Amino acid sequence: MTYPPSGTALREPEPDQSSAPPAVPAQRRGVPSVAVERLRAAATTEPGRLQIIGAALALLVVVFGAVTYLEISGRASAAHDVVERSQPLSADAASIYRSLADADTMAASGFLAGTEEPKAVHDRYEADIKEASRLLVKAAASTDASTSSHREITTLGELLPEYTGLIERARANNRQGLPLGGAYLRYANQKMTAELLPAAERLYAAETGRLGTDSADARRWPFFSLCVGIVALAALVWMQRRNYRRTNRVFNRGLVAATAAATVVLLWLAVGHTVARAELHGAMVHGQESLDVLNKARINSLKARANENLTLVARGAVLTPDGTRDQYETDYSTGMKALGAQLESAEKLADDDTGSKPVAVAIDTVSEWQDRHRKARATDDRGEYDSALQQIIGAEDSTGESFEKVDDALEQALALEQDDFDVAAEDGRRALGGLPAGAAVLAVLGAGAAIAGVNRRLSEYR
Template sequence: MTRTAQPRLDELSPRAAAAAVRRRLDATELRTFVHSSPAKLIAIGLLLLLLCLAAGIVTASAVSSRQHALDRLLDESEPEANSAQRLYTSLSVADAAAGTAFISGGLEPELVRDRYTQAIGQAAAELVVQSRTGADDPDLPLRTGIATQLPVYTGLIETARANNREGHPVGAAYLSEASNLMQTTMLPNARRLQEHRADAITATQHRHVQPPWAAIVLPIATLGALLTAQLYLARRWRRLLNPGLLLASGTLVILLTWTVAAGAISAVSTMRGRDDGAVPTSELTESRILTQQARAAETLKLVRRDTGGDYDHTYNDAIAQLTTRMAGYPGDAPGSGDVTTARGALDRWQQAHQRMNDALTRGDFPGAGMVAIGPGATGAAAQVDSLDNALRDGISDTRDELRGEISDAARSLDLLSPGALTLSVLAAVFVVAGLWPRLREYR
């Protein structure tokens, strides 16, 4: 077949030449459109695929990181903080018990001796627990300091007891030296260790309540890209909707909603754990320490036959702080019932302390000692035990609340990480399904 020769433009009339130029331009645009559209569709498809998969991977990674942090908080940080609290408390109890035993004179009662021995053993055990954090622990100097000073303290106490049994007055000096070592060096180190462990819990909780911005922004950006692709396809193919891209968009909406909802639930549980667990635990721990400090000052006043008021000042200051803390304890917080019990015991203790001071003022040292360490239900020893036991029970309640909320925060994220990966892969499949019919039109 002979191809008809196309007339030259200069051979045509102006109107015919313009029409020919338009036909040739339309044909060129058509060829450009035909050759370029598959490449554009492939580029769009690859971009959408990458965004969908990236949204799932980033979300899964963020959720896994948060769950790991919560698991570490539950399995390591919280037990370490509880151990540091027990170490701090045990040292305080030991110091108070040592003074109580000394007042008895000669061979102290077995119950009092056992209380001191148990507190020292508990402190030593908690030092072992704290040593598991490793040599790179920044609190190593604090632990080392307490560990090296503990045998020095117990040695001074035993020397004081030996002299006390022999009736040597120097025993009181050894007891005062031991108590001074405990109050000025060992307990401050234990307190800093406990605060550092508690701060680690607070820091983790603070980070967890912050929104996972990457896991939120990237799915939103992917939704924006899917919407833009929808508009492009609608303009090119004169079709309003693309079912595949719509399903991919719906999948991303589910992922985003799930991420925000689960993250919010987890954050709320974490905040409850902080407000109803970590904070009250810290308050009750400090109250228990103040109780033992006041008790140690009370017994040392008897041992030293102090009339200068130095030990009274320590006692009154500790009691004032203790009263303020318990008065400000929320009535709806865990352990509030135990705090109410502790308040009653504190009031009765103060009454017993006043009776002890009255006896000392009369020069009745045996009577003062009986009020301070006697077995009577209205004596100071019974009220201190009641107060300490109530605070200990309150700490147990608040700790259970903290661990329960942390566990709930972790469980609320359990399915989100694998779910995010599954939804992102599903969205990618929908993208392919939505663009494939358009690509087949160019075969």
């Protein structure tokens, strides 16, 4: 027997590895590639395809609910701000403006009455100042310190004590019969018209602008939600048609339930937002626009009344820059012209007889006011100051009586338009109220129903 040489071991022939693919360690293959391979493998069989379709349908319905929840929550929040924040702040800013203008009017009226200011006039002046101060504190608590509104509120808070101080000096001098009182009153009026009222007007414009922004945000169409909803509904209908063509069964309860849930959400979304959009638009057009015009009309009437009083206080001491006319009489004419134009606009914006009636009363009374004013000016020009004074501040047949009628009519019109705005805006907010939560719940139920319907079909393969 022949043995191999010592120290030499027999070796088995090595296989030819030239044609074999290199092995890839399992840990080097990424998770995505493994998932893709499994997905491809599953898609080659009908049960696998059904599982993929079921998961896709459930995900699509859930995405529809989530997108609807997010978009409508934002619009519902904006509608809430319109009702609870923006419009109340805009109304408060208008009230601040009106209270300041009315206080200036009452100060001039009280000064004209002589050394003994009528108690009713003084009480109204004090009430106006307190109301303006209260609303400024309220507005400051509701606005961010970085906004322009807060800066205007700060300005008003600083200027108001200066104004009231000047008025008190005017009263003190007037009680003593000193002509310096008239100078203090004119200086106070200049501070009101040149600094306080412009700041109040800027505050009102800022808050009204924010109201318009919030209303526009609430009325924006939720296009993304509508598109996703249509895609989800189309996918569910396609799946049922596919199921019918392969099994000849008309209905799959799970898929029908999922389709019904998606349809309800889509219709709720479309109808609810359409109603909310219409109500909020109506609140802005028929409510806020009228409120804006009426607020400006009321402020112009107050400023015209203050200028009318100051015409008698100044007695021609304050002239226009060209030195040809009385400044306060000129300002009165300008204010009355603006008042007439705004009342005409308010009458056109009134959408029923209830709203137009007080505006019509104000228009007629403004004509009466202007007629009485012309007679009073003619009397004063003849040198009959005391008679002219009674035609201005008298209890009967005076311009003061006409002014009070105009102010009362405008206050009534404002109250009616405010009610119309509140009702329409609240209806718009309610139309969006339950939609976000309802869409989320129905989406979850619809996704579950879609999975159940597909699982019912899968059970036939077991």
